[in-house]
Amino acid sequence: MSADTEKTPSEAVKGLKGIIAADSSICLVNGTEGKLLYRGYNIDDLAEHATFEEVSFLLLNGELPNETQLAEYQKELKQFRSIPAELIETLKKLPQTAPPMAQLRSLTSLAGVYDADAEEESFEKRLQISIKLISQIPTMVAAIHRVRQGLEPVAPDDSLCHAGNFMYMLNGEKPSEDATRAMDLILTLHAEHGLNASTFTSRVIIATLPDIYSAITGAIGALKGKLHGGANTEVLKTLFEIGSIDNIAPYIKKTRENKGKFMGFGHAVYQVEDPRAKHLKELSRRLGEETGEPKWYEMSIEMEKQVYAEIKRNCNVDFYSASLQHYMGIPGDLFTCIFASSRIAGWCAHILEQLDGNKIIRPKANYIGYEERAYVPVSQR
Numbered sequence: 001m002s003a004d005t006e007k008t009p010s011e012a013v014k015g016l017k018g019i020i021a022a023d024s025s026i027c028l029v030n031g032t033e034g035k036l037l038y039r040g041y042n043i044d045d046l047a048e049h050a051t052f053e054e055v056s057f058l059l060l061n062g063e064l065p066n067e068t069q070l071a072e073y074q075k076e077l078k079q080f081r082s083i084p085a086e087l088i089e090t091l092k093k094l095p096q097t098a099p100p101m102a103q104l105r106s107l108t109s110l111a112g113v114y115d116a117d118a119e120e121e122s123f124e125k126r127l128q129i130s131i132k133l134i135s136q137i138p139t140m141v142a143a144i145h146r147v148r149q150g151l152e153p154v155a156p157d158d159s160l161c162h163a164g165n166f167m168y169m170l171n172g173e174k175p176s177e178d179a180t181r182a183m184d185l186i187l188t189l190h191a192e193h194g195l196n197a198s199t200f201t202s203r204v205i206i207a208t209l210p211d212i213y214s215a216i217t218g219a220i221g222a223l224k225g226k227l228h229g230g231a232n233t234e235v236l237k238t239l240f241e242i243g244s245i246d247n248i249a250p251y252i253k254k255t256r257e258n259k260g261k262f263m264g265f266g267h268a269v270y271q272v273e274d275p276r277a278k279h280l281k282e283l284s285r286r287l288g289e290e291t292g293e294p295k296w297y298e299m300s301i302e303m304e305k306q307v308y309a310e311i312k313r314n315c316n317v318d319f320y321s322a323s324l325q326h327y328m329g330i331p332g333d334l335f336t337c338i339f340a341s342s343r344i345a346g347w348c349a350h351i352l353e354q355l356d357g358n359k360i361i362r363p364k365a366n367y368i369g370y371e372e373r374a375y376v377p378v379s380q381r
Contacts (some may be wrong), residue, residue, distance in 0.1 A: 229339050
């Protein structure tokens with residue numbers, strides 16, 4: 001009996017929780033201390049001082065860029081912003097009732113068909129494809145948003161930074177400084193988070209040696225799941241459902257009585273405060289004032305206070321990103337696409353790392369089925 005089929009008395013670990021599946025130098029997530037490091041840099045430092053261009057370069061290359069490297073990288077990102085016209089034509093033919101993440105998954109897969117370099121296996125080509133995807137996923141997301149409103153996609157503006165251009169393509173107008181900063185911060189904070197479900201998916205797929213587009217399409221499929229990428233959408237729905245500060249206490253009471261969940265609170269990894277959450281709170285306040293609609297920020301502040309008093313759980317990065325993105329003019333059902341536009345940097349970094357000394361990922365199942373048994377003819381069953 002081979003090692004792969006040999007029975008074992010050990011039990012499977014549900015969700016592979018606590019199982020070490022890879023050596024990685026990309027990200028440290030310390031749930032006990034509430035610490036998050038990208039390539040050794042604390043997320044607090046990056047959130048305060050770095051742009052998403054710097055952060056994505058760091059994730060791909062292992063070091064922050066110098067001025068020359070950053071300028072060249074920004075030039076590459078701008079060079080790749082436009083997507084093939086065929087993708088726009090296909091997008092217009094898709095059912096506009098389809099979830100934005102389903103449309104993004106399909107467009108990403110199709111983008112691989114139109115990329116002549118998709119099957120190239122040199123590190124240089126794979127790195128270039130990674131940069132291309134970091135640049136083009138936001139363009140696809142913006143196009144999805146525009147087309148489903150009956151509007152034409154907005155062409156990229158090379159005078160704008162990555163985050164500013166993304167906002168411009170989404171809304172069709174030059175964003176304010178705070179809105180640009182908000183998008184840049186959202187992209188930075190969501191760019192990487194260890195072996196989460198979608199990142200692990202990308203590594204499993206690329207380990208079989210397909211093209212990078214296949215791995216990213218799979219990662220988007222994993223992120224689409226309600227247990228992974230949709231928490232901030234649910235937070236916004238909750239805020240809309242509650243409607244006012246006066247309704248928060250009754251909502252919490254009712255949720256507790258029905259043994260429901262408070263979306264945006266607690267985390268699968270962090271036992272203390274999510275280190276990313278605090279960075280979005282202040283921008284939510286500022287954009288609430290800028291848009292003349294501070295209500296959703298004020299509700300979020302009060303809800304954070306009351307939910308913590310009730311269940312002793314801190315809010316996570318999804319909680320304030322809900323009100324913040326609402327102020328940015330982004331509808332709730334597009335939030336997970338924004339997430340993908342950020343996490344594409346982490347996915348590509350992990351793909352490149354997996355390919356360096358690659359071994360196909362083939363875990364073992366703990367068989368709990370029947371022992372061997374004889375076939376019985378259908379007439380005797």
